[in-house]
Amino acid sequence: MAHKFPPLVWLRSFEASARHLSFTLAAKELNLTQAAVSKQVKQLEFHLRQKLFVRHPRSLEMTKTAESYLPKVRDAFERLSAGTQEVFGNRRSEILTVRAAVGFSVNWLAPRLPKFYAKHPDIPIRLVSSVWNEQVGNPSFDLDVRYGTGNWPDMNADRLTWETITPLCSSDLLTQKKILQPSDLAGCTLIDVLGYQEGWPAWLQVAGVTNIDPGNGLQVDTSLLAFELASSGLGVALARSSMMHHELRTGRLVAPFELTVPIQEAFYLVSSPQQDSHPHLEIFRDWILSETEQGS
Numbered sequence: 001m002a003h004k005f006p007p008l009v010w011l012r013s014f015e016a017s018a019r020h021l022s023f024t025l026a027a028k029e030l031n032l033t034q035a036a037v038s039k040q041v042k043q044l045e046f047h048l049r050q051k052l053f054v055r056h057p058r059s060l061e062m063t064k065t066a067e068s069y070l071p072k073v074r075d076a077f078e079r080l081s082a083g084t085q086e087v088f089g090n091r092r093s094e095i096l097t098v099r100a101a102v103g104f105s106v107n108w109l110a111p112r113l114p115k116f117y118a119k120h121p122d123i124p125i126r127l128v129s130s131v132w133n134e135q136v137g138n139p140s141f142d143l144d145v146r147y148g149t150g151n152w153p154d155m156n157a158d159r160l161t162w163e164t165i166t167p168l169c170s171s172d173l174l175t176q177k178k179i180l181q182p183s184d185l186a187g188c189t190l191i192d193v194l195g196y197q198e199g200w201p202a203w204l205q206v207a208g209v210t211n212i213d214p215g216n217g218l219q220v221d222t223s224l225l226a227f228e229l230a231s232s233g234l235g236v237a238l239a240r241s242s243m244m245h246h247e248l249r250t251g252r253l254v255a256p257f258e259l260t261v262p263i264q265e266a267f268y269l270v271s272s273p274q275q276d277s278h279p280h281l282e283i284f285r286d287w288i289l290s291e292t293e294q295g296s
Contacts, residue, residue, distance in 0.1 A: 010044040011073050013037045014052060018070050021060045082140050095126045096280045099138075100145035102129040103223035104267055107243040108161070109145075112291050119287070123280050142278040143285070144270040147195070157268040158285070160292050161242040164260040165203050168227070168244060168253040169236040176233075179256045182207035189235030190217030191226045198263040200238050206261045227253060242267060 016026035017037060027037040045052050052066040062070070100109060105127060113125070128141065138144070150157045167185065177187055182204070192199045192214065200214035218235060220226050223243045230237035231252045239247070241260065247253040269288060271281065 006044055006047050010040045010047070011076075013040040014044050014066075015070065015073050015077065017041055017053065017060060018062055018066060021062070023060065082138065085140060094278070095124045096143075096278050096284060097126040097128060097141050098143045098145070098284070099128045099130050099141040101147060101222070101267075103243055104145055104147075105129060106224060107246055108267070111246070112288075115291075116284070116287050120280075120283060123283065125284070142271065142281050146268050146270045147265060148268065149197075149264055150266070150268050152268075152270055154273070156271045156273055158270075158289055159266055159268055160288065161240075161267045163263050163266050164241045165198065165238055165263055166241070166244075166255055166260045167203070167236045167257060168230055168239045168247060168255055170231050170233050170252070171254050173230075173233045173236070174254060174256050179236075182209045182257060182259070183211060185209065185236060186212050190214055191229055191235045191237040192217055192219050193223050193226050193238070194219050194221050196240075196265065198265055202263065203238060203259075203261050207257075207259055 012030065013026060013032075013036075016029050017023055020026050020029070023038045023041070024034050027034045030037065041052065048069075050065045051063050052069070054061040054063060109127070116123075116125075130144070130146075145160065146152065146157075150159060169179070169188070173179070173188070178184065179188070185204075186209075190200050190212070200217065204210075204212055204214060218229070220229065223237075223240065226237040227239070227244075227247050229235065231247070236256075237253070239253075244253070244255075248255065269285060271285075
């Protein structure tokens, strides 16, 4: 099978050209000439016996074949990169890479990051958004902010938040639906976020509401989307305390009830004790834990 596998340089030129939809920009990224990139892509097309691009005077257009092939090529490069880092390790010269859920990044981390840069202007950070069920302890990341109960075997986990949950909605919906007590939520669409163990059933139980089936609501995959839908008046979102301060402060959403229910799940800063430690990891870790202690 080895003779059927295209050379990596051809695949690299294809991936860069597909990302930029330009041989010129791909060449600039790869430090090659435009002619060299174009030739390598043509060699790949000949090798595969499939056309990958429609050439226009100033741009490229991917064929259906290229659109199907590109995710597989990218996945192969990402796996090769991760495997190289895992085996050969030393990432000390790279930027400190932190992965976090997009909602946490926007609502909790982003407002605090200016304080980190004020103290450490020479430490660059790469902040990457996570996707549900991604690998814990991926060597591509120095630190990982995960949501759960802190139970990740063989990993270091520092708790960042102590969560409560409470409903949020737009002020217009509050008036329109005449939401005065928890049982009034029966006339509303309940918006919940996938991936959380504790949600609407936990809050409704404490509130003493028995006439609502929380499973009939709307489920989304990020808190940001839940807040956006709630602000549009579609329904009532169940918010984690660490994520909702911006929404309340700006007035986009309001809390119709004073009842907040403590939950066990929280955000944790996770790292691998087996992984080579980035020289700036402890500086960032100490800073983010100090932010947690301040409760800011």
